[in-house]
Amino acid sequence: MKLLFINSLKGLINKKIQITGLILLIAISATMYVAANVAINQVEDGYYAYLNEQNVEHFSFLPSFDETKLTVNDLQLFEDENLSEEENLLLLQITQCLEANTCNEQQLFMLRNLFSTYNKMLYINLEEVEKLANEKDFYYELEKSKIKINEKVYYKAIPINLDKKINKPYLLEGNFPVEENEITILPSYAEAKGLNIGDTYELNEVEYKIVGTAFASDHIYPIVSLNVPIFNEETNNIMFMTNETYDKFTGLEEKIYVARYNEDLPFNERDLFGEETIFEEDAISFTPSSIARFIRVEAIKGDLEPNKTFSNIFVNVLLVISGVIIVIIVKKRIESEKTQVGILKSMGYKASAIASSYLVYPIISVLAGSLIGYFIGMYLAEPLTNVYVSFYNVPLKPFELEYEYISRIFITPMLVLALISFLTAMLMIRKKPLFLLKEGSNIKVNFLTRLSNKILRKTKFKTRFKYSLAFRSIGKLLIVTIVSFASGLLITLVLIGNGLFSSIIDETFGNMKFDYIVAYNGFIPGENEEADQFLIIDNEISKKITDGKEVELEEEIEISLSGIDDDLKYFELKDDKGNDILELIDSDTDVLISYRISELNEIKVNDTIVVLINGEEIELTVAGIYQDYFSSSVFMNREYLSVLYSFEAPVYNQIYTTNPKYDLDGELEESELEKIAGQFSVRDLEENITSQVEAMDLVLYIVVVFAAIMSFIIMLVVANIVVEENRKNISLMKVLGYKNKQIGSIVLNIYTPFILISYLIAIPVMIKIVKELLEIFADDLEMAIPITISFSQVLIGMFAILGAYYMGMAISRRVLNKITLAEALKRE
């Protein structure tokens, strides 16, 4: 047995390129597995510990608010408020209509807006909430914060309360504030701005003293609010301060109830709007703020899982490729040792004992590959963790080496590859000793070679020769095809993945003519000459009618119905060819849908979509698809949409403008400011999204680099196999006087057409895989990503795959050239 192992070990030296390729593939797969899993687990562990230790909210809500059930008594909540003249008038009208029970839909709608604007929804229906809390076993408390935007920095002030049951603040360094004007700031903000404990900090003409850095435990995900959807450490700061300091802090106040179950959260982000969630309960309702809060606490789970799945799928694919290579090595080795195996069998050695000696290949390659991969993976895990942490505000435990991965990355590949090697060897040496010892037992010609010779009988000798060699072994042809296919998949991934996200950003923001988007609390009648006006109301598509057939949707499609005018100055809607398609809204029921809605739900032009407005099914015709990968907006005529929602005249609740007064630190009149629910600076948004997308591109770039390296290694191995396989043919042809060029064109190019075909098949397959994968990501990112490949990219890929193949061939031939011709032709 020992001698058999030594013999196999010596065989490794003859397969240097293949074994090195195999070791590298295992090393890369181990690197990816270790780096991704260690980094993700580090973040996950920190995250779950944080959720539990800080009692992070499970959800937030306002008591359920039904304007139709309001009484005149409820209006007393506004007594202390400084209402505008218009609002006082509305309140008076509503008091009268409530008393007479004659309020119409629009009046109640306006009343709802008023309750929302003045945060009065908090104090309605509290007994029902208490009953629900007992029934569903959760506890809750009121939480308040103030928002202030100053010089484009978004400040959130939170009063410090160490007795809080939910969302306990997490102190990283220093102390919590005890004196007036003392504050803690976000660690990421402190780092980005170079602020230290003890520094002073001026805001609102008040000088604050930084006494510590602390995380707000409900701000895990990089989303501050729906107004500031993307986290940027330089422009977002969360400050804890004493109650007195908080009271004096000027800013827009938000109050909301936060709640936490006594047990684990019984639903996740994907079920957010499902029937099983707490949000379906009558006693409470959730606000846009609730959604943002839920996302920033829970969405991290949805982000990490696909990353982990992706890295694990990738690793398994590599394991399959490694399996194929090891089959080739073992097969080739046994073929060349056929006589020896026959002798051993005739001497009475068991087939299993002989087969076991070939386990030396998986053992050596897994030991070497996994060890290299483990150390590189652990080395990369820390920077990768930091990439994640730059997205999530989670305090982590100190980084340490995790030895449990050693066993995982060794055992699985070892078992799989050892089993494959053993089975291959058993299959090859199962024949009787006499057969194995017989001369020429491996020179039989298969059906395909005979068939190809018959078909090509009339063609040139060179062609016949080529294909007879290619079909000589169907197994090898299949292996070369599969492995080239895998390499083709990786190259396609490289081509479509490189800079994908950044290009989408450029495409999306590049042509925007407006600088600010302003959202209002309520509906504004009249015209705003300096802006494009939009009436945006959330709705959902319940059905679609395609080619005259009604299709009930499995799940309603959430959309924003967006009323627009036909004379837009700043906002543009373009199709994929860059043509303006606003004019396609030709009638009241014509709508334009986004590429995202179209792509994710298979809705095309001329389909009809059905939405429910005021209890009535409204059929809208898709007149065009505009190029937007993020949006869920359905654009239609604003006047008609106002009518559908029972407004007497056209109204709007959002504007797109270039007027700098709408900048986050612009100067707006108090009366207008009060009506504004949110202001977006498009350029800031672009900057913020770009910074996040750059990080996504970085992750993708890492995948791309790995894919490129792997496809190169795979093609080197394929080339080496081809040269090795034809070693004898090449030598014989050289003896007969054929030139290298002639040998190259006949023998070494035999698999070129198969490699090219495999590559071309791999392109649509990879596009499909990436589309499926990105659909999962797109759900999280709220975007549909177009995956295309241009002809020039296909050519580049083709040159890359052939380049790697020929380079591999050149390397392999150099080794071959060292063998003397006379030696090569000796009897085997």
Added chain:
Amino acid sequence: MAIIYELKKAKKSYGFDVNALDNVDLKIEAGEVVVILGPSGSGKSTLLNILSGLDTLTNGEAFYRSESLSKMSENELLKYRYNSLGFVFQSYNLLPSLTGRENIELGKTHQNDADLNNVIKKVGLEEHQHKYPYQLSGGQMQRVAIARSLIKKPDAIFCDEPTGALDEEIGKIILNELQKINKEEKTTIIIVTHNPAIAKMGNTVIYMNSGKIVKTEKKKIKYRLMN
């Protein structure tokens, strides 16, 4: 007769202490049948490899028709082998995925069918030409190898133990085949063997031992069948 091959103080060493050829001087006339005889390790295969341009000398010189083989470039050596030489090996060295006819075509591509048919007829393979090597007997495979050499109308055919894998009867037929070619085509035949029985078919018999030529016998022989 013109000299086709000449060796002057030819030396081939492997490492420091193994001399496969040790100061060998040799002249071979064109149109001869030369049998190189000797035990294993005597240097006879090395001699064949040097003359056929498959290997190079450590010292000394080798000439083909007065041209120095040592000075030929890799490409010139390829051209020399492609145009002027035929090879017959003990293990046939046929390509298993090509039929007998195609293996013959491999000797020199772009042959016309008439020449190809002619050669096939000459070696008696008409009935077996479309069979694959695994469907042929040892003797038939060796005939394919001979035809592969003949197709290029070579100056010389190098045979390395051509009957080593064949039984006695078939071996004789093959040797007769080679003798016939020598007579009809005036092709120089150089046979390397350890079988003394083959020596009688040679005009020149070179005995080798330990890398040296220990004896050279020259004789005039009439063409006759081996028996």
